[in-house]
Amino acid sequence: MKVLVAMSGGVDSSVAAARLVADGHEVTGVHLALNRNPELYRSGSRGCCSLEDSHDARRVADTLGIPFYVWDFSDRFHDDVVTNFVAEYAAGRTPNPCLRCNEKIKFAAVLERGVALGFDAVATGHYARLERSGDEALLHRAADAAKDQSYVLGVLTQEQLRRSLFPLYGTVKADVRAEAEALGLRVASKPDSHDICFISDGDTAGFLTRALGERPGAIVDTEGAVVGEHAGTHRFTVGQRRGLRLGVPAIDGQPRYVLAIEPVTNTVTVGPHAGLAVTEIAGIRPTWAVADPRYGTWRGLLQVRAHGAPLPATIEADAAGVRITLDEPAFGIAPGQAAVTYDGDLVVGASTIAGAA
């Protein structure tokens, strides 16, 4: 197969590329330039799209003897991911930009361009297992549960998955590093990236404040009494406990959490942990990783964040949306997060959480 590998310059996509070469595929590496000013973004922590990462990816391609190019998707990334990230926070929601990038950039803009140029598939260093069954490509959790990234791929459709390859599906991270070491790749010991790549200093609140400005408002309790002030609702996410700086102590003496964010009235509502309990979740804009939408009512598992636990649930879906009833209450579920549904280890589909109660 002619395979395009998205090479971030990290150890995972490097080993993914190496494996495809070893398997005899005709492999071409591309590094995606996603930041408009890559040289401005790099400081202490690692951003996934800096100049040094592009260099690291190129050196891996040299070692593997494959063609390598840098594709500039910085404008698309800015419009589809960064702008959306800021707008979602401004609307009081909690987006996942990695998921959005997979949906709009890596497995959309890049994939389409690759297919048009004659490539059969796009490969990445994500940890997830694709099982091909007839024409269908079924997305499963990776063997390394700690590294499983099926959640951030949960938003992909059959059409996208059919043209995807995840060569690291069955490997644990430690083995990937050992493999990189054995191949003589200098990235073998490169640290993992955990941050949002366009916020390389890790200060999300600061980034959002620079984008949205200070918007002071009130923090209220569930009775509506003002208990503090905030500099902007975008600095908060549902379930957050730290950084509330409340002037009035809780009557019960228990810690308080963000229960709701209301950007229209510029209000953050706080309350006890019990107030975060959610059993009913409404998801909008459903997508299906399986070939046929799983409409109707069925038993499955729900995951709402990248490294969250799978939660047993009853799922009811139609073309308009998904309603999920959890067996046990869950805490800290925020509008804007992706609700990815599983059947065992199989990713069934995803939707965006619009509301929870």
Add this chain to the structure above:
Amino acid sequence: MRHYLDHAASSPLRDEAREAMLAAWELTGNPSSLHGSGRRARSLLEDAREQLADAVDAHPGEVVFTSGGTEADHLVISGAAAWGAEHGRPRVAASAVEHPAVAHAVQALGGAGVRLPVDSDGVVHGEGLAQLPPDVGWASVMWVNNETGAIQPIDGFVEACRRAGVRAHSDAVQALGHVRCSFTASRLDALSLSAHKLGGPVGVGALVVRRNAPLAVVSHGGGQERRLRSGTVPVALAAGFAAAAAASVAELAAQAPRWAGLRQRLVDGLTAVGGVRVNGGAHTSPAICHVTVDGTRADDVLLLLDAAGIDCSTGSACTAGVHQPSEVVLAMGLGEEAATASVRFSLGHTTTAADVDALLAAWPDVVARARGARPTQPDPGETRAT
């Protein structure tokens, strides 16, 4: 087998250059040393200087060896600005289609830079030249454009400079060995050259400069090259450069028509596919063919040709491997889309008809595929929101 059509980026080493360098590498000694070994190195260096001077029709005393074309350009632009600041002529003019070595050096001068506009072929306007501001001390117009191959009207440029009392410089990196190029006949005050564009080694070039040219010294140190350029001159590289220049100039009368024939074949074949336009107008280097391929990204054309074994260039600068819109194409007023949809093919001493034919065989499919890969809808990424 690969087909190399990117000689304007770097041309393969000529045998004459290799032989000259092999002999010179054996020498011990710094050409600035006064002992026997030093004198032998100096002798070889001066041989190279004379050979290069002959090739470009200059006096040997006018040849200043540098590390390449970029350094030669820097010595002139920065040296001109520094001289002019002391002599009431602080501004430096340059055409809008200069190589970054000149363009960025002029940009670095800030308000002291003057931009000379070009027409849609990328050729400098006579009017711009006629209106050089009185505080301009030096002006720079390249001889052959590195992207489009357009030949600039050097005679008219020098004439306009003379009238205005302005010193004239030309970056002739793509000219020597490709078009007739005489420093003396041109009446220029300074000329930049590079070895590896004509089959010499990478890492050496020259500034050919009149002995009375008013330039401040911006390269400080031992002052080895007429005090204008400091640093030990690499004798072997200079010898390789001179040998390659001599050979390519000697061959020019035969090569130019051969390249012109290959280029015509290229032009005919490339434009046989609809929506492909050749840039640079009627007077171009016979060794450069620059085309805009409507509805493509130059990156994609390059990738597809690369996979087919054909080396070409997107013709403009890269930032961290990212192809930037061509400043040259933008200056020609052809628009942002053309600036990201243009590729350059360039010929050299090793180019054969088979290279051209391989490209033409792959061309229709490459263009069709590249067109399929560029979004037909206005790409939101193509227009910056902020």
